[in-house]
Amino acid sequence: GAVVSQHPSRVICKSGTSVKIECRSLDFQATTMFWYRQFPKQSLMLMATSNEGSKATYEQGVEKDKFLINHASLTLSTLTVTSAHPEDSSFYICSARGFRGSYEQYFGPGTRLTVT
Amino acid sequence: RKEVEQDPGPFNVPEGATVAFNCTYSNSASQSFFWYRQDCRKEPKLLMSVYSSGNEDGRFTAQLNRASQYISLLIRDSKLSDSATYLCVVNDAGKSTFGDGTTLTVKP
Numbered sequence: 001g002a003v004v005s006q007h008p009s010r011v012i013c014k015s016g017t018s019v020k021i022e023c024r025s026l027d028f029q030a031t032t033m034f035w036y037r038q039f040p041k042q043s044l045m046l047m048a049t050s051n052e053g054s055k056a057t058y059e060q061g062v063e064k065d066k067f068l069i070n071h072a073s074l075t076l077s078t079l080t081v082t083s084a085h086p087e088d089s090s091f092y093i094c095s096a097r098g099f100r101g102s103y104e105q106y107f108g109p110g111t112r113l114t115v116t
Numbered sequence: 117r118k119e120v121e122q123d124p125g126p127f128n129v130p131e132g133a134t135v136a137f138n139c140t141y142s143n144s145a146s147q148s149f150f151w152y153r154q155d156c157r158k159e160p161k162l163l164m165s166v167y168s169s170g171n172e173d174g175r176f177t178a179q180l181n182r183a184s185q186y187i188s189l190l191i192r193d194s195k196l197s198d199s200a201t202y203l204c205v206v207n208d209a210g211k212s213t214f215g216d217g218t219t220l221t222v223k224p
Contacts, residue, residue, distance in 0.1 A: 042216075044160070046214075
């Protein structure tokens with residue numbers, strides 16, 4: 001149990017375009033989903049936390065208008081990188097938490113975004 | 117000072133060795149603690165939760181010391197497949213804070 005999928009696994013796009021990444025909890029209902037980014041040889045950086053049906057809470061320094069998060073259902077959250085630039089190239093990972101009383105997070109396989 | 121601190125390593129050990137990682141945290145209100153492992157260019161995977169009484173899962177033993185605010189992970193009889201980055205995670209009321217990770221390389 002506790003499987004999280006992410007799509008696409010890899011995307012290459014041109015500067016100025018928008019990219020949508022989907023995160024799904026496959027076998028449980030995720031009340032909370034998290035979006036992270038990770039640069040090579042660096043730790044995970046939390047970008048935002050989203051609860052189903054409410055607006056995402058963004059970490060300091062993360063532009064909410066650039067990284068649009070929608071947690072429309074208990075099994076799906078999306079991250080849209082708008083007007084992507086080369087500096088947005090990174091490994092984006094979502095995680096989901098849904099078990100009552102448990103704070104364990106289960107991670108999706110990640111999306112490697114390259115902006116040319 | 118970081119909220120969660122880990123020795124970045126790298127730890128280079130031979131197969132069969134015993135290796136221990138420590139992690140300290142600054143928030144005394146932290147309630148839940150976990151160890152994750154992350155392989156290169158992959159997502160983190162939950163290794164084990166850490167309980168106050170200490171817990172063991174095969175070759176892995178996790179300990180929590182609330183008074184000193186640190187958790188540890190002991191790996192016995194290291195395997196080549198244990199090579200990875202080990203992340204310490206501390207949770208306070210649902211908010212998880214990750215350490216930067218400790219890199220382990222097990223060599224034949």
